[in-house]
Amino acid sequence: MARTRNKSLQAKLVLLGDMGAGKTSLVLRFVKGEFSEYQESTIGAAFFTHVLSLNEATVKFDIWDTAGQERYHSLAPMYYRGAAAAIVVYDITSMDSFVRAKKWVREVQRQANSSLTMFLVANKADLEDERKVRYEEGEEYAKENGLSFLETSAKTAQNVNELFYEIAKRLVKANPSRQSGMKLHTRPGETRRGFLCCT
C-alpha cells in the first residue's frame, strides 16, 4: 500500500565530537552505505543531503560535517545556526573522546536553539575488546542531560540507520520551527522591475 506523505520536513543536522571519533564514517555509512577503514580527515565533502521516508512524513536531512574545524576547537557559530538536530559522537575506546564529548554537548546547549534534538552516540561498538567507556557511563550521562543515547558501529552498520530514523521521527513529532531566510541558487530566468526596465 502506498504511504501517504502528508508532511515534508527539511532539517539541518550537525555532527560533533573529537577528531577520529567516527563522525564522517557514520554519515557515509548512512548516506552511501560505505565504510573506509582509513577514513581521511574530512576534506572535500562536508555536506550531505539524504531523504528518509517515514509513514507520516518525508524528512530531508541537510547533514553538516565539521570539515576538520573541530581539530583546534575552531568550529564557527554558523555551524550550529538553525540546526534541528545534533549528533555528538565519541569513541568507546577513548575515555578522552568521551570527556571531550561532554564539552561538545555543553557547546551545543550554549550555541544552538533550545528545541534541538540531541543524540549522544558511542561509536566503534565493534571494538568491544578495546572498550574504555562503559555503556552505562554513556547512557547515564545522556539521561542526566536530557539526551538520547545509542551505541553504533559505522564499520558493521550497527544502529546507524536506526539512529537517523529515530532522529527523523522525533523531528516529525516536534516539527521544529526556525528563523529562515532565502538561499541563493543558480536558476534560469530572473524577475526584473528596476527603473531602467520597461515595467
Added chain:
Amino acid sequence: MTEPQDPFSYPPIDPVNFDLIIVGTALSESVIAAAASAVGKTILHLDPNSFYGSHFASLSLHDLTSYLTSPHSLPSAATAAASSDSDDIVVVDLVHQPLCTDAETATYDESAFLSENSRKFNIDLGGPRALFCADKTIDLLMKSGAAQYLEFKGIDESFVYEANAGLANVPDSRGAIFRDKKLSLKEKNQLMRFFKLVQQHLDDTQEEKIPKEDLEIPFVSFLEKMKLPPKIKSILLYAIAMLDYDQDNNEVCEELLKTKDGIDCLAQYSSSVGRFPNAPGALLYPIYGEGELPQAFCRRAAVKGCIYVLRMPVVSLLMDKVTGSYKGVRLASGQDLYSHQLILDPSFTIPSPLSLSLGDFPSERLQMLSQRDIKGMVARGICITRSSIKPDVSSCSVVYPPRSLYPEQVTSIKALQIGSNLAVCPAGTFILYLSTLCNDADEGKKLLKAAMNALLTLPVSGNSESIPSVQSDSEDIKPIVLWSAFYIQKLIMSKFEFISSTPTPDGNLNYNALLDATEKLFNQMYPNEEFFPKATSPEDPTDEDDNGLTLDS
C-alpha cells in the same frame, strides 16, 4: 569550541610548513583562504580572537561592548619561548594596534533586558553593510560555493533623509516614481526622461547614446545638464550611486565621479531591484548578520583542507638574517611555523624604529610594513531601539546626503536598520547602524550623532516613562534609544613582498571595493592561478545553468 581556551593547551600544529599562513579571519582574509585552498594551496588560518570575522564579525551585545572598550594586546613575545632559535633567523616582534578606537558606549534604558538577551544579538562590527542583489559579492558567493551556507532576507525599503522633510523613498521602479507623492509631476517626468536616456544608452540595440564627451564629465555636471532638480540629483548621487563626498564641493571632493561610472552605478542599482522574486528592493542582508560572510568563506576553505586555529595569537615574524626575507611566524604557544607567504590582518604592524638588537639585519626591508598607509577614517555608530524609524517598516536603508543635516556636512552618512524578523536582535527590538567617512574622531562622531538625533530620541534620564514623545518633521514618533556605541575605524593598507596586509573595512555599504582589492591581492600572490575556478568537488554546487539566480525561501 568557542569557550575561552588557553592556546598553550592546544596540541602543536601539524604540519609546520605551509604555502600560506593567514592571520585574521576578516572578509578579505577569508576569501583569500577559500580562493587559495580551491587551487590546492596548503593554508594555516589563524585568529587571535575567539570568534570568526575579526573586524567584520557579528557579536553578542556583551562581546561587542568588551571588544570595543577593552584594549587588545598581543601576549609578550618573551612568554613565547622559542621552539627553534637558530643563527640564521631573526625574530621580529609584532605589535597589535586595534582598528577600532575612540569607542564610547552607553546604556540609556532597559539594561536588565539588554543584559538578559545579550546573546540574542548578532551585532555587526563593520556595519552598516548590505549586498546589492546584482553586485559582485553575490556572484562570488555563488562561484565559490559559499552561498550554500548562507540565508538572506531582502531589505524592505530604501530612504533618503531630506532636511526639514524627514525620510523620502528612493524610487526603485517606474511605478514607484509615479506613486511617489513627494515628487511633483514635473519632477516625475524629468526623472523618467533621464532613466529612458540611460536605458537607451545601456541597450546595445539602441542607436541613441549619451555623447562620449558627456561620459567623461563629472556625473553631477551631467545631471545638471539634464536639468534635474536638486532633490532628484541628491537621490541619484548619494542614495543610488552611494557617493561619499559632496559632489558640488570641489574643495572636499578630490575625485568627482564621472558620468560613465555614474551610469554603471545606476545600472547596478536597477538590476538589483527585483532580481530575486522574494526580495522587494535592491539590497540583501544575511539573516544572522554580516559576520556570516567570512564564516562561509572559512568553511569553504576548511572543506578544501585549510587548517583553522582560533585563539592563537602570532607574536613574531621569523626573518632570514642575511636576506631579510620572510620565513615564518612564532605563535603565542612558542611554536614556530613556516610558509612561503604570509597575510596579516591590517591591525598588525612592526614597531618602528626596529630594535637595535637586530644587528646586521637589513631593517630597511621592513620599513614598508611599519610605515602603514592610513587613508582616512570611518566613524561607525550602532543604536538599539524599541521601534522602527519608519512605522511598519522592519528593515531599511537610509542615506543622509551632504548638507542634509547641517551646512558644514561634507560627507554622506549611510544607515541601515535591521529588525527582529532577522535573527540579529530579540523580538520587538531594532538595530540601527550608521557610518560616515571623516578626517578625525570628533568630526565623525558629531556627524553620526546629528544623524541619530534626526531620527531617534536619546532618553533624558534612565527612566523612559518621563520622556515626552518627540515629534519628527514627518509627524512620526521618534524611536527611543536603549543603547548606543560610537567608534572610529582607521582605513589602513600596507604591503611588503612576501607579507601582505589585507584592506580594512571601508565606508561603503557593499563589499565591491573590498572584494576588488582582495582579488587584486590574490592575483599578486598567485599570478598563475584562477580566482575561484569552476566548482568541481561533491560539496560544490554543480548546477550547470548559470543564467540567473533565485532566492529560495
